[in-house]
Structures are given as structure tokens and as C-alpha cells.
Amino acid sequence: MTKTPPESVKLLKPVDHIVLGFAEEAALRDATAALAQAGFDGPAVHEYTAVEMHTALNAELEAAGPLASLGQDTNLAEFRRKLAADGHGWLVVHAPDDEQTAQVTDIARRFGARLAQKFTRFTIEELV
Secondary structure (H helix, E strand, C coil): CECCCCCCCCCCCCCCEEEEEECCHHHHHHHHHHHHHCCCCHHHEEEECHHHHHHHHHHHHHHCCHHHHHCCHHHHHHHHHHHHHCCCEEEEEECCCHHHHHHHHHHHHHCCCCEEEEECCCCEEECC
């Protein structure tokens, strides 16, 4: 797991990533361990505290141009920002293919993720 995400992971629309939000710290830790056991570790998993996510989304939303508001990206980022303000912790998992998506979705469900969204180039899929 990577604590400080690389510049390439943009939280407004993290293409080929699944964003997981957890209300409970213990559930986030358990999900992180399950992801590592499933082979998602190192640079594939990025952890954000509630404050880190809130701050990062604030910066990206401020920098986003007017076209960002045309799709759902901005609305979903606002929702994630609200959950972060309420104390949710976050994992952002690189899962570009269907098998990886299924594995991450299973882990999200098992550990009670409040939110799990898969971002592709053209779509955003609600997984839980």
C-alpha cells in the first residue's frame, strides 16, 4: 500500500481505479489486509485519511475547469468530499480489468464499504 499517492492518481476521476470509502477505521484496515492478500499491494493501493481526501478533493475541484461539471464527476467528488468531512477513510485501488474489479468488489462488500466506485475512461460504476 502506498500512503502518499503518485501525481497520476487524480481523485476527481481516477481512471482504472476503484474508490472505496469506509466509515470505520477497523474495516479499512481489514480491507487493506484482504487486498494485500489478494495481490493488491504496493503502488496498486493508495490510502487516504478523511482529512487527506477532503483536502485533495478541494484542490482538484477548485482546479477543475467548467467542463468538469458537465458529467457526474463533480457531483460524485462532492459526495466523496462530504463523506470525507464526516470522517470516512479511503482506499483507491488500481483495478483495470474485470477480474480485479470483481476481487475488489468482493472485498468492499465483505468489509462494509460505504462507497465503491469504479472509474473507466467513459463510465463510473457503482459497485456496492
